[in-house]
Amino acid sequence: MSTLKRAFWLAAASVFLAAVAMLAGLSPWSWPDPPATEEREAPSALRSPLPEALEKHVTTERRLAIPDRGALTPTAIVVHSTSGLSLMETLAALEYRAMGVHLLVDADGRTYRLVDLDRRVRAARGFDDVALHVSVVGGVDEELLKNEAQLESAARVVRVAADHFGIPKTNADVVSRRGIFSHQQAKYRWGGFRRGERKDRVEPGEAFMRELLRRAGGVFVEEKDWKGRAEEGWALAWEGGDLSTRGALTKGRGLTPTPPPALRSVEVVEARRMKYVDRGTIEPRGIVLHFTATETYDEAIEAFERRRLGPTITVDVDGRAYQVVDRLEDKVVAAGGTNDHCVQIEIVGLGESVLLENSAQTKKVIEVISELCEKYRIPKTNRDIESRRGVYSHGQAKKRWGRSAWLWGTDFDPGETYMKRVIEGAGGQYVEEKDWPGRTSDEWFILYDEWLP
Ligand SMILES: [Zn+2]
Incomplete structure (x- = not known):
């Protein structure tokens, strides 16, 4: 059996045993002896x-x-x-x-x-x-x-x-x-x-x-x-340096002509557009959802422009959706590993619990997702992020590829409860983390394990 397969089964066995131990009311560390198998x-x-x-x-x-x-x-x-x-x-x-x-x-x-x-x-x-x-x-x-x-x-x-x-x-x-x-x-x-x-x-x-x-x-x-801390290549991104070195803002509000909206479900309003760095064109085949971690739309746009990041579409708290870039195919930087293939949607709100309470906004998010899935033939599921063909949380992307300034805890944006609600709301199939293909493999930046040496 290959080393990779061996590692997979050992990881799977340890996750299973941890679950058994927790169900039995034991601390995850007081496991029973592992079974004697040829793997050992x-x-x-x-x-x-x-x-x-x-x-x-x-x-x-x-x-x-x-x-x-x-x-x-x-x-x-x-x-x-x-x-x-x-x-x-x-x-x-x-x-x-x-x-x-x-x-x-x-x-x-x-x-x-x-x-x-x-x-x-x-x-x-x-x-x-x-x-x-x-x-x-x-x-x-x-x-x-x-x-x-x-x-x-x-x-x-x-x-x-x-x-x-x-x-x-x-x-x-x-x-x-x-x-x-x-x-x-x-x-x-x-x-x-x-x-x-x-x-x-x-x-x-x-x-x-x-x-x-x-x-x-x-x-x-x-x-x-630390040498090179502000440079590319770190799993945990560093935003302590001069972020303007990430590129000049040459497109968007006041810089390029106001475009017509690319979807029926979104509006384009000059004052609500975002200034952004020209990074070329993508062929969308997936969608990634985020929350802004701000209370208001304007705070979010200000932060995106300062950090040279940002989405394709932003959905405000009142349930209105805005196309913030000139074209849906304009490449934006929002979720490492997905930027080359996915339309990025930011949902205004401090966190998942706020988003879950906002039914007008949730309804709009479902509407936008549905239209995008139809337009680009995107499957309405979060099953396999490796394919970038589906509807994913930024949290799922962070777990797979890292490259974020925030990789802590489990409350990644916009939250898996919210993902389930909008994917199922759009008539799609939500898949739980434990069933994501390859989730226990060593390839993920956040491993599916509660303890490591
Ligand atoms: Zn260690």
Whole structure:
């Protein structure tokens, strides 16, 4: 069985077991033993001797029953925490997922070697072919800083390993994959977030990283100073820089002639058009819905123009829909992964609950979707976002491709309850997240998993 299939089944099994555990009223982490199947590997013996420099810092060894993923010559160290799991829970959780870390520092400061330091493990997207993974048992950030013995052990083992492998002791340049980085920083660059991950709970936490690097004799750099942070290519987009560099506003309100509306269900009103960057033409084959996270139409348009983003159509709170660009085929930037194929619709409102209460607006959204689906022969379903042929939430696009400044929690715009209402309202078929094709695969930027190393 291929590695990909194996990973899929292990992920599927772990999701299933978590669901069973929750139904049984157990914490998701107190799972029963996994079934013995051919998918499970025998614990691999630790074959390579520890580098001599590390010998006196590693107390003991534990073998993980995970697949061998090939040879490793580390150029980076990625630091994790177990997000609340104990040492024994962590070992079980790692084996379920066929994932691993090389060194695990327990709450009492003892360091365990779980995997040979010259073999790869799966623990952080974008890094596993070059990284030595070090994890500390415990919570996140300030919670970890309270444990002096563990902090000291972790800093020592990171320092000695970095010296041994010639790894620069700084988190300045994650793109180079040379240095010591938090799993948080790796996720910001390459994704691989947990499902429902909260911004303040991304392990191990930057305050902890700062202290760890200081004690290891390294240099800690804050996010705003990470090399290339404002450039393209990050899973978690950065909007702290000068957004006007994203392009000049050359089309739209006051810049190009007022066009006739392209749909029966929308209006074009000069004052309600949007200024935008000319990015060429698309052939629409799908629709993506968003909420504006603003109370008013004008606030939304102002934010779109400032951020050089925006939709094709905006539906106001009074149930009127406006075409804000010159043509439905004008490319706009609103949802990474879909901009080349989808008409983007922004719905004015602070959040999903507000949208659900607005029946005039919902009725209009259904009308616009129905007309677009007819015009471009778009299937009225959110089933498979990979095809970009359907009606999707921005949330679904974020889960698949990331590339947003907001990837936290589960309340992605416009919300799946709202999606179900409008897709079914248009006579289509809504498919739940657990049934989206490939949802448990490693390809998604937000993984279908509640815990990761
Ligand atoms: Zn991690």
